[in-house]
Amino acid sequence: xxxxxxxxxxxxxxxxxxxxxxxxxxxxxxxxxxxxxxxxxxxxxxxxxxxxxxxxxxxxxxxxxxxxxxxxxxxxxxxxxxxxxxxxxxxxxxxxxxxxxxxxxxxxxxxxxxxxxxxxxxxxxxxxxxxxxxxxxxxxxxxxxxxxxxxxxxxxxxxxxxxxxxxxxxxxxxxxxxxxxxxxxxxxxxxxxxxxxxxxxxxxxxxxxxxxxxxxxxxxxxxxxxxxxxxxxxxxxxxxxxxxxxxxxxxxxxxxxxxxxxxxxxxxxxxxxxxxxxxxxxxxxxxxxxxxxxxxxxxxxxxxxxxxxxxxxxxxxxxxxxxxxxxxxxxxxxxxxxxxxxxxxxxxxxxxxxxxxxxxxxxxxxxxxxxxxxxxxxxxxxxxxxxxxxxxxxxxxxxxxxxxxxxxxxxxxxxxxxxxxxxxxxxxxxxxxxxxxxxxxxxxxxxxxxxxxxxxxxxxxxxxxxxxxxxxxxxxxxxxxxxxxxxxxxxxxxxxxxxxxx
Ligand code: 0RQ
Numbered sequence: 001x002x003x004x005x006x007x008x009x010x011x012x013x014x015x016x017x018x019x020x021x022x023x024x025x026x027x028x029x030x031x032x033x034x035x036x037x038x039x040x041x042x043x044x045x046x047x048x049x050x051x052x053x054x055x056x057x058x059x060x061x062x063x064x065x066x067x068x069x070x071x072x073x074x075x076x077x078x079x080x081x082x083x084x085x086x087x088x089x090x091x092x093x094x095x096x097x098x099x100x101x102x103x104x105x106x107x108x109x110x111x112x113x114x115x116x117x118x119x120x121x122x123x124x125x126x127x128x129x130x131x132x133x134x135x136x137x138x139x140x141x142x143x144x145x146x147x148x149x150x151x152x153x154x155x156x157x158x159x160x161x162x163x164x165x166x167x168x169x170x171x172x173x174x175x176x177x178x179x180x181x182x183x184x185x186x187x188x189x190x191x192x193x194x195x196x197x198x199x200x201x202x203x204x205x206x207x208x209x210x211x212x213x214x215x216x217x218x219x220x221x222x223x224x225x226x227x228x229x230x231x232x233x234x235x236x237x238x239x240x241x242x243x244x245x246x247x248x249x250x251x252x253x254x255x256x257x258x259x260x261x262x263x264x265x266x267x268x269x270x271x272x273x274x275x276x277x278x279x280x281x282x283x284x285x286x287x288x289x290x291x292x293x294x295x296x297x298x299x300x301x302x303x304x305x306x307x308x309x310x311x312x313x314x315x316x317x318x319x320x321x322x323x324x325x326x327x328x329x330x331x332x333x334x335x336x337x338x339x340x341x342x343x344x345x346x347x348x349x350x351x352x353x354x355x356x357x358x359x360x361x362x363x364x365x366x367x368x369x370x371x372x373x374x375x376x377x378x379x380x381x382x383x384x385x386x387x388x389x390x391x392x393x394x395x396x397x398x399x400x401x402x403x404x405x406x407x408x409x410x411x412x413x414x415x416x417x418x419x420x421x422x423x424x425x426x427x428x429x430x431x432x433x434x435x436x437x438x439x440x441x442x443x444x445x446x447x448x449x450x451x452x453x454x455x456x457x458x459x460x461x462x463x464x465x466x467x468x469x470x471x472x473x474x475x476x477x478x479x480x481x482x483x484x485x486x487x488x489x490x491x492x493x494x495x496x497x498x499x500x501x502x
Contacts (some may be wrong), residue, residue: 003167004217006142019164019216021052025061027129030120030156033075034313034340035093035267036070036226037321038149040166040414042057042218051084062086066120066128066280068151068313068340069113069291069384070094072225080106087351089125090116091382102378103325108383110372113291113293114344114393117155130215133158136171138155138217143206146179147171148224148321149313150207154181157209160241164216171221174328177205179337184345195348198262199308201336228317229295232273236400238432240273243357243399244281246428246435250395256355258282264290264349264359264389265297267315270399272296274357279303289352291343291385293335295320301334310336312343319400321409344385349392356389360398360421362413363429365445365450365462366477367436369398376417383420390421394441397428402455408496412454414465415484429453443477444470461487 004010020043022028029315047063054061062084064224069091072077078086078098080335087107090096100106111119120128133153135144139401146153149167157163182203185191194202217325232240252255261283265271275296278286286306292315300306314337316324324331349356361380362370371386378436390396398421400411411431423443429436430451436449439455451462465486487497 001137001173003169003219004138005140005425006138006150006211008211009138009142009165009214009217012214013219013490014216016046016218019043019218020046022162022164022215023063023130024055024266025027025049026063028064028066028126030128030131030160031075032068032133032149032156033071033155034107034149035070035315036072036153037314037316038134038147038151038222039067039071039075041074041135041168041220041222042166043132043164044342045078048078048082048084051082055083056376062124064089064091066152066156068149068153068499070381074222074225079486087125091384093381098379098381102454107119108379112242112344112383112387113340113385114346114388117152117341119338120152121155121159128156128160129163130164131156132164132166133157134166134168134338136168136175137173138165138167139206139474141208142211144192144253144284145176145206145338147183148324150179150181150253150339154339154341155341159455160213161207163214164218165214165318166218166220168220168222170325172325172328174332175300178328178332178335179205180253181205181207182342184341185374191247193347195342196351198289198310198352200338204351223318224321226314226316226318226321228319229272230269232269235414235432236270236273239270239399239401239430240277242430242432242435243274243397244277246397246437247281247283255395259285260287262287262289262352262354263441264354264356264393265294266386267292267294268359271357274399275300279305289348289354291351297330298324301331302305304332308334308336310338312338335398344388346392349389353394354389356393356396358386358398358499359392360400360411360429362411362416363398363400363426363450364416365447365466367423367426367450368416369426370416371420375491384474387421390425395427396421396425397430398426399430402431402433402453403458407455407457408498409457409491410455410487410497412450412458412462413487413497414462414469415479417485417488457502461499
């Protein structure tokens with residue numbers, strides 16, 4: 001089948017450089033792209049080159065850049081390096097972009113991903129001038145067949161004044177049938193989302209668009225650029241082991257069954273180790289209602305352990321992305337890609353009673369969690385979907401090594417220097433020393449559990465802080481505000497949270 005099956009849109013084919021000329025300085029540009037998959041591959045470089053040329057001539061050129069979530073070096077990376085972005089929204093994880101944000105060269109704001117499409121269509125970021133969306137194919141009616149992710153594409157295409165489509169022939173045509181496109185509608189009169197089980201399909205396999213808004217179609221043949229995972233290290237294995245102990249204990253307490261565990265999983269080394277552990281576990285018919293499909297889920301599907309995985313996009317290593325491409329006709333029996341508003345919707349997450357599992361930067365002794373800002377200031381990535389799932393899960397869990405930077409930083413601190421998930425949302429925290437089950441406990445009852453999963457070197461310091469805070473401020477949540485950030489202050493002054501000579 002031709003990749004561009006619509007005659008009118010075939011007539012709009014042009015080069016990426018020509019299409020970039022249609023995007024003026026100051027434009028609000030909303031694109032596909034979610035965790036290294038399905039992002040536009042040609043336009044970002046063309047826009048970056050345009051920005052560099054204009055900057056060299058002393059002329060301004062910057063756009064506001066809205067996406068589904070993080071993209072890749074050939075999208076977020078090139079645009080950040082060219083200083084081509086004024087404001088970026090939402091989630092990013094690119095090193096060059098992180099640097100530009102933390103150096104103040106670029107504005108950045110992230111929020112719970114389930115809210116982002118609504119915020120954009122409501123005009124929080126001004127009107128959307130151009131949507132740039134990757135598709136695997138355009139059908140005869142001009143509908144888009146999504147590539148390796150859906151993200152905010154539907155709402156961006158609906159909201160934008162102009163549309164540019166990148167048709168990427170690297171993406172398998174067999175991806176057709178994987179997507180389940182459903183518009184959640186608008187209030188007043190918005191209906192419920194009729195997903196009652198993880199694998200329910202409620203929409204179409206394509207995105208219908210207003211063809212008259214399309215100003216350019218650009219043909220590409222370029223791979224998604226996901227970073228490969230690090231090999232699973234000893235600490236990750238230990239954390240995964242404790243997480244699996246937690247699941248086993250949930251079965252013992254009658255809160256979970258070996259059949260039909262519904263998971264959400266953040267991305268990274270430790271979540272991958274958890275999935276590797278599940279391969280050898282007693283759990284069967286595992287289901288994912290999550291944000292991204294990862295290597296570990298593909299392994300679980302291959303092993304017959306996972307029956308269905310629902311997400312908005314892929315976050316696969318290059319090797320697994322290649323495999324997905326080659327065997328998409330097989331995997332689409334197990335995998336559903338949905339609009340971000342649906343994959344992360346609180347209504348469905350609540351209904352499915354799932355167990356969420358995400359990474360963190362630091363947690364404090366009372367269970368407040370920082371996922372985003374190192375020492376309260378330096379952005380790492382963003383909150384992404386972690387809040388959507390943490391707030392609405394049946395049980396929310398977080399996994400973390402007890403220390404970062406070879407022990408110079410403790411992941412358990414007296415007071416989190418930035419709080420993304422409050423003590424009201426965070427329920428279970430897992431490190432290589434065990435799991436702290438905070439459910440049903442008052443703040444002070446939580447402290448010994450949190451200290452028990454801290455690194456042994458930091459436990460006496462945390463205990464001393466708590467004893468001191470309790471003695472000087474014997475209230476519900478004891479704190480001595482003059483000392484609450486002493487770990488962070490010491491880190492800033494000496495490069496380590498550990499006192500000299502300790
Ligand atoms: O940096 O590689 O330079 O050493 O942070 O840390 O331990 O490898 O863990 O990859 O799971 O990332 C919270 C960032 C954890 C991630 C965060 C440094 C550490 C290392 C990575 P180096 P690890 P992870 C759905 C879910 C928010 C979004 C989310 C995240 C690097 O999980 O972005 O959950 N979460 N989305 O050394 C200084 C500390 C640190 C620290 C770790 N306390 N201080 N540096 N690091 N702790 C997916 C989406 O929403 C798209």
